[in-house]
Amino acid sequence: MDAKHTYAFYLGCIAPNRYPGVEAAAIKTSKKLGIDLVPLKGASCCPAPGAFGSIDLNVFYAMAARNLVLAEQMKTDIALVCNGCYKSIWEVNHKLKHNDDLRDGVNEVLKEVDMEYKGTINVYHLAELLYDPMIAGVEKIRESVTNPLTGTRIAVHYGCHLIKPKKDREFAHQEMLNTEGPTWMEEMVAALGAEPVEYRYKMLCCGAGGGVRGYDIVHSLDITNEKLLNLKDVGIDALTDICPFCQLQFDRGQIEIQEKFGAVYNLPVLHYSELLGLAQGMSPQELALDLHGISCEPFLQKVL
Amino acid sequence: MAKAKGYPEALETKLRDRALHADDSNPQFTKTVEEISRTIPHMCFQCGTCTSSCPSAPRSSYRIRKFVRRVVLGLENEALTDPDLWLCTTCYSCTDRCPRDIAPTDTIMAMRNLAFKRDIIPINFLKTVQAIYKSGHGVPNNDVNRAARVKLGLTADPPTTHMYPEYIKGIQKIIDHYKLKENADRIIKEAEG
Ligand code: SF4
Ligand code: SF4
Numbered sequence: 001m002d003a004k005h006t007y008a009f010y011l012g013c014i015a016p017n018r019y020p021g022v023e024a025a026a027i028k029t030s031k032k033l034g035i036d037l038v039p040l041k042g043a044s045c046c047p048a049p050g051a052f053g054s055i056d057l058n059v060f061y062a063m064a065a066r067n068l069v070l071a072e073q074m075k076t077d078i079a080l081v082c083n084g085c086y087k088s089i090w091e092v093n094h095k096l097k098h099n100d101d102l103r104d105g106v107n108e109v110l111k112e113v114d115m116e117y118k119g120t121i122n123v124y125h126l127a128e129l130l131y132d133p134m135i136a137g138v139e140k141i142r143e144s145v146t147n148p149l150t151g152t153r154i155a156v157h158y159g160c161h162l163i164k165p166k167k168d169r170e171f172a173h174q175e176m177l178n179t180e181g182p183t184w185m186e187e188m189v190a191a192l193g194a195e196p197v198e199y200r201y202k203m204l205c206c207g208a209g210g211g212v213r214g215y216d217i218v219h220s221l222d223i224t225n226e227k228l229l230n231l232k233d234v235g236i237d238a239l240t241d242i243c244p245f246c247q248l249q250f251d252r253g254q255i256e257i258q259e260k261f262g263a264v265y266n267l268p269v270l271h272y273s274e275l276l277g278l279a280q281g282m283s284p285q286e287l288a289l290d291l292h293g294i295s296c297e298p299f300l301q302k303v304l
Numbered sequence: 305m306a307k308a309k310g311y312p313e314a315l316e317t318k319l320r321d322r323a324l325h326a327d328d329s330n331p332q333f334t335k336t337v338e339e340i341s342r343t344i345p346h347m348c349f350q351c352g353t354c355t356s357s358c359p360s361a362p363r364s365s366y367r368i369r370k371f372v373r374r375v376v377l378g379l380e381n382e383a384l385t386d387p388d389l390w391l392c393t394t395c396y397s398c399t400d401r402c403p404r405d406i407a408p409t410d411t412i413m414a415m416r417n418l419a420f421k422r423d424i425i426p427i428n429f430l431k432t433v434q435a436i437y438k439s440g441h442g443v444p445n446n447d448v449n450r451a452a453r454v455k456l457g458l459t460a461d462p463p464t465t466h467m468y469p470e471y472i473k474g475i476q477k478i479i480d481h482y483k484l485k486e487n488a489d490r491i492i493k494e495a496e497g
Contacts, residue, residue, distance in 0.1 A: 013443035016462035020449060024456040039463035042471035044440035050394060051432035051442065054416035055425060057340060059482045063436075066478060109481050113474035164396035165407060179400050205359050205395035212360070214428030215390045223359050223393070288452045 007079035009037035014244035021287035025277035046088035050211040064092035083243035087161035148193025208249035333380035340414035343407040354398035430488040440465025
């Protein structure tokens with residue numbers, strides 16, 4: 001199918017530099033659904049909302065604005081695959097569009113690098129575009145599946161920064177404004193042929209954000225461990241996410257949890273783009289699943 | 305005429321109560337936090353919905369409700385020097401649920417900004433600044449990942465500042481405008497010697 005919708009693909013840091021399979025899968029699977037992701041040359045870290053936002057919000061706004069201007073210069077909306085990036089790129093775009101004082105402040109700094117923020121583009125999370133029937137939609141996802149993930153039980157970790165705080169968010173679909181018990185991701189999991197599984201305290205954070213992972217790793221992992229315990233209770237084959245930072249926390253985090261708390265889960269953790277890739281017939285090699293901290297083998301044996 | 309029981313001495317005592325007024329209270333602190341955070345902590349009625357929604361509360365002494373109260377009372381020193389200030393994961397659950405439409409998370413971010421002005425900042429935050437100043441990325445590429453990217457048919461370095469390092473200059477100018485790198489280097493040096 002010809003791609004009809006074109007977006008500048010804002011990569012962030014963790015997807016391209018730790019889970020490159022997410023980047024490869026996002027490009028390839030989107031194309032099959034009519035979404036063309038083109039490179040956003042010269043983009044930087046979003047910047048990390050926990051670290052930069054905590055230090056000085058003005059620098060945070062200016063750095064995110066620089067990334068936004070790169071897309072404005074291409075006259076192309078942004079699509080991205082990370083909740084943390086969404087928090088920076090979407091939210092700063094939103095703030096600068098609605099607050100003249102912030103925009104003027106940012107533009108004063110951007111002038112030094114010959115840039116001007118104009119507020120001419122929009123920012124989307126790829127998951128939001130995949131779910132939107134005007135762009136792709138659950139039906140189209142279902143039709144694109146050549147290798148259904150039948151017989152697997154998959155739970156969803158939504159993460160925080162795509163949908164919260166809901167009072168600021170402006171999604172086209174009402175379902176996405178439900179922050180207490182959303183099920184739109186479960187619909188997308190079911191479209192792949194897998195069985196979506198609910199679990200206790202689903203909306204709990206992964207524990208990594210706000211700089212806490214770096215500040216107090218044990219505190220941070222203890223939150224992750226609570227999620228893993230609740231997931232273990234319902235017996236699943238994999239956890240899926242839409243944020244490479246959450247993915248890092250659940251995937252590499254399991255190794256740290258084993259070292260620090262002695263708990264072993266061996267739960268495969270896959271970004272939705274990776275899952276979609278498998279369901280559309282991409283091989284584990286094409287997704288670099290061997291880079292995951294926790295082996296995806298037991299899950300792969302069920303689906304390949 | 306008999307005095308009404310417990311009045312006005314009781315009121316006097318109440319007004320001296322440190323829970324309502326403290327000598328080191330700084331009303332400007334309340335205002336500054338409201339300006340930076342663009343939210344309205346003075347509307348807080350201490351219901352505790354925020355703390356009961358908080359993933360950090362059950363595993364530490366961090367209490368978001370207490371921090372919001374400190375903002376309202378202008379307890380600047382108490383707020384900015386409390387190590388719990390850095391235990392917020394910014395999950396925004398409190399912000400989602402606050403019945404007074406306050407964004408407690410954003411008050412925390414504002415207080416962290418103010419703490420940084422006093423050089424109070426965890427080192428890991430500053431290391432991220434150094435990494436981005438150097439490469440544009442908080443989490444930079446490495447050789448194992450480069451090899452994996454090539455196998456996937458991707459470029460060894462992503463088409464970001466990694467592939468186009470000429471963009472790093474602009475990033476450094478922005479960071480330098482706020483003297484952020486300079487301060488990060490200095491604080492790390494003082495902390496690590
Ligand atoms: S939920 Fe809102 S009103 Fe209630 S204590 Fe927290 S900040 Fe105050
Ligand atoms: S945003 Fe911070 S304070 Fe609010 S509930 Fe989450 S961790 Fe707690």
